[in-house]
Amino acid sequence: MTTKILIWMLAGLVLGGVINAYASDVAFIQSYVVHGLFHVLGATFINLLKMLVVPLVTFSLICGVCGIGDIKKLGRVGLKSFLLFLLTTASAVTLAVFVATIVAPGKGFDLTKAAQTTFEAPTAPPLTQVFIDLVPSNPVAAYAEGNMLQIIFFTILFAICVVMIGDRGRPIADGAERLNEVMMEVVSVVMSIAPYGVFALMAKTFSVQGLGLIVPMLSYFGVVMLVLLLHVTGTLMLLLKFAGRVSPLVFLKKMRAVQIFAFSTSSSNATIPVTLRAVEKRLGVDNSTASFVVPFGATINMDGTAIMQGVATVFVANVYGIELGLAGFMTVIGMAVLASVGTAGVPGVGLIMLAMVFNQVGLPVEGIALIMGVDRLLDMMRTVVNVTGDATVTTIVARGEDSISMAIFNDPDAGVIEDVHLPLKKPLT
Secondary structure: OHHHHHHHHHHHHHHHHHHHHHOOOOHHHHHHHHHHHHHHHHHHHHHHHHHHHHHHHHHHHHHHHHHHOOHHHHHHHHHHHHHHHHHHHHHHHHHHHHHHHHHOOOOOOOHHHOOOOOOOOOOOOOHHHHHHOOOOOOHHHHHHHOOHHHHHHHHHHHHHHHHHOHHHHHHHHHHHHHHHHHHHHHHHHHHOOHHHHHHHHHHHHHHHHOOHHHHHHHHHHHHHHHHHHHHHHHHHHHHHHHOOOOOHHHHHHHOHHHHHHHHHHOOOOOOHHHHHHHHHHHOOEOHHHHHHHHHHHHHHOOHHHHHHHHHHHHHHHHHOOOOOHHHHHHHHHHHHHHHHHHOOOOOOHHHHHHHHHHHHHOOOHHHHHHHHHHHHHHHHHHHHHHHHHHHHHHHHHHHHOOOEOHHHHHOOOOOOOOOOOOOOOOOOO
16 A cells, blocks of 8 residues: 555656646646646545544544543643653754754845745734633534644543543443544545545646746755754654664654655644554554544644744845844744644644744744745645654653553554455345
């Protein structure tokens, strides 16, 4: 399945690049192929993934909390996850600032080559409002809108109360467990068509974006890519090796399909079903831990966004000839970590966070317009880093809580997705 997804992804990338280079002005191809066939198939596939998120997170969280059964342990898992996510975000932005300072992207950058578009910074909500919005005034509305933080809050509270009423709550926990098994099977069915959905997404993206946008922004694009790679293969894998005491190579091999999904969808939330399945079935993490940490991480873990902020700050400072100094860089690091928590679950969070950082260190916010052209392509790579960080922290927490099966983790064939064949009905006699 991973091989199929990779082949179809590359096919989509190549076809999209060819269309962008040679058929960008052909009305029929643009209307009926790029914005017709590719758009419909890609958007349908994304909707299928998003369709799974809310019911899967709900049933999985109820199973997880009831499986833990101990409120103190639940609090311990939550605190460990939160601190580890803060640590990885701080490490990511520090690495980004360090590498960007050495490479110095943006030095001698010609502003006339960049797209002269205007940028209006989104307004960040007050931190007090963010905390108030954690608690849903209407749980049904939270579920309808897919507000993950509110869904997580309500579901955990509900599951804790199921545990508190004892044996009377057992049927609810058993029912959630069966529904969770059904949802995992639905994930397998949806993933069976994944190669074709990934193909459509990649073909449309590169038909519209092309690779030509990267050229004037090559220094910025290259540094962001380099830091993203260093963070995934360096920082996260060192944490996994020494804090999680597991093999990074085995981990990366088993996460490959999830990373491809994240790359093609550009959405941590849309990738939650695939991440959950891989963490439980491929890595062997207990549902009780995975069901809590993975959705939590998809909401507040922003390693990729923090890296973009660090590099973008240095890049724009170099373009405009502004000296930030040590105090400015420390401010960037602190702001990135605080904003990753303070703006969790807010739409357009990446640009909000970047505008907040620019305002804090005195950089012109309109400089964000310079990087917006290549941001769509970099967003795909940032999402890979985010979901890898989610799975890394989940594995480390599971090791600390002794809620991971090392037999499953070390088994190369555990949880491998095969072609799905629906059972045929027996002929009537």
